Structures are given as C-alpha cells and as structure tokens.
Amino acid sequence: MKKILAILMAALMIAAMFTGCGSEKSYTANNTEYVIGVSGPLTGAAAIYGKAVQNAAQLAVDEINAAGGLNGIMFKLEMMDDQHKADKVSGNYSALLEKGMQLSLGTVTTDPGKEFKNLSVEDNVFFLTPSASGDEIPANDNGYQMCFADGNQGKVAAQFVNENYAGQTIGLFYKSDDNYSKGIYDQFKANLDKSVTTVETSFNEANTTDFATQIDTLKSCTFIFMPIYYTPASIFMTQAKDLLAKETVYYGCDGFDGIDSADGFDINSIPQKVTMLSHFNSKATEGAAKTFIDKYVAKYGKDTLNQFGASAYDCVYALYGAMKKAIDGGKKIPVTITASELCEILKSEFQGGYTVTGAVTGDNITWDAKGYVNKSAIQYVIKEAS
C-alpha cells in the first residue's frame, strides 16, 4: 500500500515538474490564429448568460473569419467555464494564457470578473468585457466594458425618476445578494432626489419563485424600479398581474432584456406597462440589432437571445476594428504577437478616440479614460399598459 502511495506521489511530482518547467517563454509563439479568451458560466444557474456570450462571440468570430479574417489571419475563440465563481478564474485564466490567448473578453459576470481584472493586469492582457458590469471591472488600464457600468445605470435611472416622479412614492424591488442588482440599487438610491419616497423590498437567491410578500409590500406603488434580470422579473410580473394596479409601470435596466422573447412567457398577458433602460432590445425591428437578431436566432434559436450576446458580438467586432485600425495606422500585429504587446496597441487605440459605429448595442460607441463605455442608453417601452 505505502509503496503504491509513494510511487504515485513521485509520479505526480515528476509529472508536475515536466509540465511546469519552462523559463520565460512566449505562449503565443506557436499561434496560427489570433486567440480571444473568455471565461464565463457555462454550467450552473448563470449558464444562460455565459452561453449567450459564447454563441454570439462565436458568431462574430465566424463572420470575421468567413470574410477573410484580419488581413488573412483568422480569429479563434476559447471559452472556459467558471460557473460564475471567482475561484475558477485563476485556473481558467492561466490555461487560456497558456493556450495562446492574446486578447480577451474578460468574464461574463462581475463576481469572477474581479479576479480576472487583477490577474490580467499582471500580464498586461487587454480585455473588453461584454457584460461584467461591476463598477470596478475596468479599474485598471487594460480593462474596458461594452455594457454600462451598474453604477451608471443606477444614476441614469435615478435621473429619470427625479425628472418624472419628483415628490411621489415609488417602489423599489431588487435582489439583495446579487452584484448587478445591488450595484444599480446603491447608486440609484445615492442619486435619488430627496423628494422621492421609496417603498423597498428585496429577494435573494434562496427564494426566486414566490414573491407574494414583496408584491404585497409594493401594492400601493404605481411606479416600480426593478434592477433585476428578466427571469425573476417575469415571475414577479406573472404573480403580480392581478394584484398590482393596472396603471403600474415596471421600469428595469438592461437585465430586463429578453423578457419579451423568453419562450413560453407571453408579455402581453401582463396588463402593466413594462419599460427598460438598455443598450439592446431583443425585439428590435431595424438596424444592426435586427440583423444580429436574425442571424443569432437562425443559428442558436431565440432561447438564449439577450443583451449579453449582443454585447459580446459587439465586443468581438470592436476588438477586430481596433486591431484593423491599428494596422491601417501602420502598426504591425503579427499572429504571434504577445498579449502584452497587443494590449499596448489596443490601449492606445481605445484611448485614442476609437469609435465603433453601427454596432448592435449602440451607434458611435467610445470609451472614456477609465474604460467605461460611452454610448446612448435608450429607454425602450417593451409593452404599453393594456
């Protein structure tokens, strides 16, 4: 028994030494394509968001490659599962790097994103995250966001309420243990005019199925701000449709997107008015968004169609565009360029007035010095009161 133990341990040790050995080497030296790495939840409760990003990013990569890549060099997407957990990120990140990752979409969600931003700054890897909307995700100069930061959404929503509901009472329904919801909520509250009174109620991961108590609390409100994702929102609306007044307005952020395309849920059965502040509308009938939706649905179905994917699609094109602009501007981006070198090039582009036009999630997208995105948030009316 002990011998076997010893042998096994020794074997493990030797194996470790062989795999791990190596002096300062460039993992990108053998690349034959530009490798884009991303870490996101592909299993677990948040899998739908990771899946949307994976599909849409792959769609963009395929399109770019079909059109000849970047001066003949193809792109490759590597996506790893982090189960929406921060402690999976270090393994994924290092594996991605060792697989030759040169640029990244960061992570899909904020929880693991915090880990990713710290790891990537060590190696100077550029990332543009489609949907990790935490305020501090772009804190370092190598990180950028395609989505609105949570805090900004909270501020914009608060402005809207200040303008339209001054002196009135509004309802507030959020998920207390969720970064996205809590992040928007905090900034919303901080920027809310003193004259607006709020009736607050929350839920958390432990119960996302029965909102009777919360609905009861909110029953006197005619305007309810809900910075939550569309799945619980749809459950809330279904349960509240008879219990809340017909003239009530639901106001959500980009997390609402997808609520009107979700399979089996008929938004028209909800009598109340549903609006959202977002950069993408999955029911768009014109422009780039429409084109994207058609392509996405044709390939992956409308199940996972949401703003995560739309944003990821834009991210890939934004990175592609920035690299193209750099090459056009005389810079060299060989296929074996290291992540750090590419990061410097991309940083100077993103800080140098790089603008993305005609994207799915907005026109004339730029980034500020901190890495936050500048684009117009549109208030969509998903459904009028009926």
Place this chain on the structure above:
Amino acid sequence: MEVILSTLINGLSLGGIYAMIALGYTMVYGIAKMLNFAHGDIIMVGGYVIFVVMATGNPLLAVAVAVIACVILGITIERVAYRPLRGASPLAVLITAIGVSYLLQSLAQIIFGSAPKMVTVYEFGSVQFLGATVQVASLVTMAVTVVVMAVLTLFVKYTRLGRAMIAVSEDRDAAQLMGINVNAIITITFAIGSSLAALAGLFYLMKAPNVSFTMGAMPGIKAFTAAVIGGIGSIPGAMLGGILLGVVESISYKITAIAPYTDAIEFSILIIILLVRPTGFLGKKRREKV
C-alpha cells in the same frame, strides 16, 4: 392588522410548497433512512416533463405524465444508485445521492439547454380573502398538501402496506425476518416520494411558470430544513415545518431592514429549534438502550 394577516397568508402560501416537498423528503428518509439529496432534482425533472407535455395544451395529461415519469425515475435511481449500497455506510449513499443530483442537473442542461423554459400550466387568478388578495394557486397548493398529508398519515397507519413501511423503518432486519419484502417496500416508498416530487413540481410551476435545470436545488434544501424542523420521518411534522418556514420567510421579507438576511434568519431558527428539541417538533426520540 391587515398587514399581519396578509403576511401570514403569504407565508402559508409559501409554506405550502415547502411542505409538499418536505413530505416526499420525510417519507423517503423515514423509511429508507437516507437523505435523498436528489429529491429536489426530481422536482426539476417533473417540471421539465410538464413543460414538454404542455405542448399538447392539456394540463391534466401533463400532470399525469409527470407523475408517472417521476415515479419511474425515482424507482430507477433507487435500483441503480441506492440499492447496491444497502447495508453499506449511510455516508456512501449520501454521496451517491449527491452524484445523482449532479447527474440529473447536467443531463437536463444538455437536453433542454441553459435557458429557463417558461410554461403556464393553468391560470387560477386570485380572490379577496379577509381583506388580503390571495392567489388561488396558493390555496390549491395548501389544500392539496393537507389532503396528501392526511392520506399519507392514514395510509401509513391503517393499511397493510403502510404498516409494513413502519416495520421496515423501525427495524429492517426484523421486518425481513417477518416476511416483509424490504426491497419492495423501499421501492414503493421511492415511488410515493417521487410522485410527491412531481406534484411539488406542478405547484411550483403554478406559482412560478419557469423551469430551469437548477430549480430543484434551493427548494430541496429548504424542504430538507422544513423536514428537520418538523422531525425527520414525521409526516405531520413535515407539514408543520414547511408552513413554519414559509411564515418565517414571509415575515422576514416583509420587514425591509432584515429582508436581505432572510436565509440567515431561517437557518438560525432551525438551529434554535433543534437546540431546544433535538429531534424537531414531532420527531421520535430514539433512546439507546444501555
């Protein structure tokens, strides 16, 4: 006053589902003496079956198929994963149960995808009751749970099969010697537990028309908590535990300041109850003969 009343009613409605799941939990635990961590995932399977069959538009058919499917699934799981371990360490069974839970979840994700499916089984609407608005679905849930509890209690007490179940739960070896087919009894127990899970899946969908592959995990843990509060193995206890949990949760969500701490509060209450009554409200004390 009205606030208190409506909070209580909401609590009851919330507790109804927990009680329903806890009934299945406690049946399996009481007789097969194992913590079936996969119970919550059988609910999930029930939900998906209802979702699939609802394509025909017939709720009754959907429920019937779901119950049958869950019963078959429960029996299969018992046969394949638990029966080989009869007589082995209970911890080994606990681990396979967890394995089965992961297995069902990932299979569901592979088959049905990551996106939650929405399905409306039947719309009951709501009624005014003592000044509070109550969803009829909640009332139905409560009513069915009470009926199921009563039927189970009577079944266990007064039928041959039920008494055989008690015998198996008290002393498996002695029951075997008395000519009771222990394997058959445990299979039947799993069948009952799984059909209850299918029903729980139905009520879950009536409340929240949303099926996802992770939907069983949290209700499973909550129901486990409820079953323990009531005393594992006790059928009325499961009901009591479920209702208590629902009411506590409802009150806690009602008070804005403590709402974020709801799970902490629920679990603290569980600990306190167990410290006062180490075998839950209605659990039997097993005294070790010295």
Place this chain on the structure above:
Amino acid sequence: MKLGKIKINHYINYLVIGLLLIVLSSMTVAGVRFDNSLLFLLEKVAIGIILAVSLSLVVGFLGELSLGHAGFMCVGAYLGGKVAALLVPALGNGVLAFVISLLAGCAAAAVCGIIVGIPALRLRGDYLAIVTLAFGEIVKSLFRNTSYESFGGTLGLDTPRFDKKYLFIIAFLLVLLTLMVVQNYIRSKHGRAVTAIRDNEIAARATGINVTKYKLMTFTLSAALAGMAGVLYSYSNYTVQSTQFGYNYSIEMLVMVVLGGMGSINGSIIAAALITWLNTWLPTKLTGDLAVLQNLLYALVLIVIVIYNNAPKLKGFRDKYNLGVLLNKFKKHDASKINDDKAKWDVVPTKISMDEVLSVDFTPQDLGPDKEGGRK
C-alpha cells in the same frame, strides 16, 4: 531507536510532501519559472488537502457528519483576508503580515468551531448535519450582506495576493503543519479518546472519557484548520466572495474524505489532490460547448467509485480485482479482520459507522513498539 519500516510508514506523507516541496522550491529559488497554471494548481491542491484532512478529523475520527466545513473556511478567509488587507499597506506583503492574518483567521474560525461544537453535543447524525449546513449558509448570508467598507458586501472582499511564485511553498508548509497537528493529535491518547467516542459513546463515557471536552476540542481544531485554509484562499485570490462557500463546497470536501476512505489521512490527501486537479483540469479541456460534460463526468465517476468501493454485493469482486481502481488500492479489505456491516441507522442512529477505520495509519500489524524490534 531504530528507524524501522514502521516509522517510515507513519511518516510517509510528510516525506513525500516534504520532498515535493523541497524539489519545487529549490527549483524556484534556482530561477526556474513555473507555468501559472501549475502554481495555481499547487495552491489549490494544498488548500484542498488542508480542508480534506481537517474535515476527516470530524467525519472520520469523531464520526460526526459535518456539512458546514466551507463555513469555517469562509470565516477564516474573510477575517484573515480583512486583517491582511489592513496590515499589508503597513507591513508590506510579506511573511509577517501573512502570519498575523493566519492567526486571526484561525482564531475566528476556531471560535465558530466552538459555537457549532456546542450543538454537536446535543445533536446527532443527520440533525447535526443540517445544523452545520445551516451554519455554513448563515455565515455565507451574513458576509454577503455586510457593507462595502467592512467586508465588501456582494462584491466580495478585496484581499492582497501573495507573490504567486512563492505562495505554494507557504501553502505546502501549512499542509505539513496540518498533517503534523492532525496526525499527532489522533496518534496520541487524546486521539484514542476521540476514536473511542466514535466507536461507542456510552462506553467511552463509562470509561471516564470527557466526551464534551473531546468533541469540542475536535470541532474547534478542525474549524481552525479550515480557517487556515480560508486565509490561504484569501491570499491566493484577489477577492473573497461568500457565494463560493456554499454547501456544495462543503459537500465537495466530504466527497474527498469519503472517496479517500473514511478515517484515512493518506486517502484524504490523495482524494483531495485528485479531485482538485480534476476540477481545475476539466474546465480547461472541456471548453465551450463541451463544458456541460464536466458535471456529468464528475457525477458518473462519483457514483461509480462510491458504489464500487462500498456495495456489499461487490465485496467479493472487490477483493479479487481491487488493483483496477486507484483509490481502492489504499484501502485494505480483509474480510476476516474487519467487519463492515455495522452501518445501521436503527441501532445507533447517531454514528456513521465506518467500513474501514483503522486504515493506513493504524493497522493492527503496525502497532509499533509492541512488535519485536520496537522501542525498548
């Protein structure tokens, strides 16, 4: 004093891990740069081993089922991480700050160990399991709802990360410390008292063993070690987020202990290393669309191994062909010596009876000084 075969067997795990540590650290000092993935893996393996060995103390040796080990780790990670975050600006990210945070994390977790240990005196089996599970969930919820300034709230606590080149050395030193504490504890009269409580609590009481003291002591020790793993975790990650420490994580630790063979320290070490490796390696291989297969494979492996290792009907088969399954090799199956049919809830609803308790560490043949050629 002869350094006979027996002594080496007792210290084999120190030797192997120590050797591994010496080789790797001397290579580091010599300037070899390891891949980050290897360094991260080593850190995670070390954390896994500490967790599995400390949980094994409660489950394998005290015989109580705990589903809240991640809760202790959570407390250690947050408290240790907070202390580190406060100290590092003043003391620099060095060993001193690390040691202080380590002590803080361990102490905090130990206090929680006592708090959970008290119900453990009154509750048994599944009831205790649910209380520990509840404890873990409470801790998780409390930390999730702290303010941003104190413990980071939903965003999680930002903690300093130790230089990744060297952290694995510290991590494995802590593994050795854990092994020393746990093995010295169970291989002493105190550990004997603990196993006596597990085997027969009433008899242990009647033999004068202070059950309260030993249960509390074991819980506290186990919790403190889990807290240590937590501090290590906070040092190997930039953020500590309470959602990590749910009951699923506790169950993963339990799986390590059970697969390793209950009450076998070496088994726990190997199972922890393999499972951690598998969990890190699978996501890097099963990428993109294949990611869903991870859980499927994990579940299947789990079910098959547990059934193979434990099914009474497969006993004959197991005795014949036990070379095939790796883990099984470290379990001794001698039908004549060990009676593994003791697992009845009904008779003693309290205990997890072990198929195999006196495994690698204590086999009847290896009683040391009793044997010819032992110490005189």
Place this chain on the structure above:
Amino acid sequence: MAEYMLETKNLGISFGGLKAAQDVNIRIKKNQLYGLIGPNGAGKTTIFNLLTCIYKPTTGTFYLDGEEMKGITPDKINQKGIARTFQNIRLFNNMTVVRNVMVGLHNLPEYKCTAFESFFRLPRHFKVERQMREKAKELLRILGLEEDRNNLACNLPYGKQRKLEIARALATNPKILLLDEPAAGMNPNETEDLAQTIRFIRDHFDMTILLIEHDMRFVSELCDELTVLSFGTVLAQGETKAVLQDPEVIKAYIGG
C-alpha cells in the same frame, strides 16, 4: 475510610409512571463480592445505570466511600472510582484490544499528558504512551488476553470480549467494579474460568465488586452477599446462603 465502599439510600427512579426501581438500599463493604440478582425486568441494569449516573435518580442518593454522588456525569463518576461493564457488550470495536484498554487508562494521573504535549511530541508524550502500553499489556496478561492484543476488538470471540470489557473497566483503577451479567452466553468451562478471574481480581487488586447475574450457581459460588430485586424493589438481602433459601426468593424465581 467509610464503613461501606458503596451505599445506596432509598435509590429509586421512575420513567413516566413506571417505577423501575424503588427504595433500593444496598451496602457493600470494601473488598466484598456482592451480587445483584432478580428475574428479568427486575431493575438490575437500571440500578447500574443509576450508579454510573447514566440515569438521574428520582429519589434517594448513593455514597461512594462515604462521599455523596450527586449531579455527576458518567465520565466523572468513573473518575471518582466506579467502573462498569455492559450487558450488551460495548467495546470500541474498530480499535485493537490493547488500545481498548489504553482508553481505560486515559484519566489516570500518572499518564497525564496535555494535548499540547501531544501536538508537539514533547518527551512526555512518548514516555506516557510507552508506559500506558506496558500497563495495558500487564492487565491483558492478567485476563489472559495478551495474545490477542493486536486484534480488533470486534473480532474477538464472545467470551474474550466480556473479559476485555472487564480489563478496560479495571484499567480505570476503580474503587468498585460493576459487572453486568459477565457470564451471560458462556459455556460452563468459560464460566468457571471467569469465576476464577473475578476472584483473582478481587484479591489481586483488593477490589470491591458488584455483579448482576442470572446463573444461580455462579452467584452462590462467588458472592459473599446478595440483594434480590423484583419489580424494582428489594425482595431480600443478606448472606448469600440465607437469601437463596428465602421462600420469597424461591417463589419469585420458581413459582413467580
């Protein structure tokens, strides 16, 4: 030194309405071999459980060597000097024979070693372990179990398991030893052997012994004095010979 090693005064306990033991007065002198007999369900084991503080008495109290034993936990009562065996054998099944006995030695002052000393393997740890092992082996030798010392306790034959329980109880260095049906399930040869052992223990360790037994011959050969219990109350008490001829006792046993 008190007059009696063990003295119970009106000891009684009831479970719900059932009076399992009532007004039991037993006095055992030092070095005495005292028997406690009675039909099934007479409350003999209940008395043992009261004496080892597993149950709390509803009435009465008892004295060990003149000291009143009240509000004490089972482990403390053992440390005070009452050791027992169990009717349904309770060994530490997954431990070796020698370790079973070493657990018995745990609390003796001469083997004191703090957990701290054990964690850091200070010299005393090794010294104490060695001494405990020697002592345990000595006890096993006395009971004829030395050969089996490295077997798991659960693998011993029945008779040896009973002896091991006695060895473990003896290891705690008690003032009085309570034996619960030590001869149950033994064949006549084994019983005879056991009687020898018990006598030897009494003489060698200068031990006071209280034993429960069914086997009349065994009791009449071995015990100096007897108490007969019936339905929780004392039926007869006194010199063995006299008690066994008491018509009440005969009636309880034969005619009952």
